Amino acid sequence: MGRPPSMKWAEKFAQSINRALLGDVYGWDVLEQEDPLRRVLHLRLHRKFRKEEVPFIRSLLKAWCEANDCVYRKSDYKGRDLKALIVLKGLGPERDESPYS
Numbered sequence: 001m002g003r004p005p006s007m008k009w010a011e012k013f014a015q016s017i018n019r020a021l022l023g024d025v026y027g028w029d030v031l032e033q034e035d036p037l038r039r040v041l042h043l044r045l046h047r048k049f050r051k052e053e054v055p056f057i058r059s060l061l062k063a064w065c066e067a068n069d070c071v072y073r074k075s076d077y078k079g080r081d082l083k084a085l086i087v088l089k090g091l092g093p094e095r096d097e098s099p100y101s
Helices: 009-020 051-067
Strands: 025-032 038-045 070-078 081-088
Touching: 009 025, 009 038, 009 051, 051 070, 051 081
Parallel strands: none
Antiparallel strands: 025 038, 038 081, 070 081
8 A cells, every 4th residue: 555756645535434434445555647647546445335435435535635736537436446536736745634624
């Protein structure tokens, strides 16, 4: 479970989602793309994602992105995996802000 530069906040986001899903998060990762400003946040659960919880996760992810100078673009889920495209507004210093602070 790693994180490329400028995505330090992703660990706290994953912990937050894990609490919201009552410990169902199996793992997470941030995948770099060819474009240095694009990342894919990959969440994996112990079970399959439920259709009704995906909008909730997307809204939380959007809030975390906005608090950390990123833009949530889109996400897809299938089975136990959810992958979300995140666009960084710049490669500046690492951000680690919670939208709830």
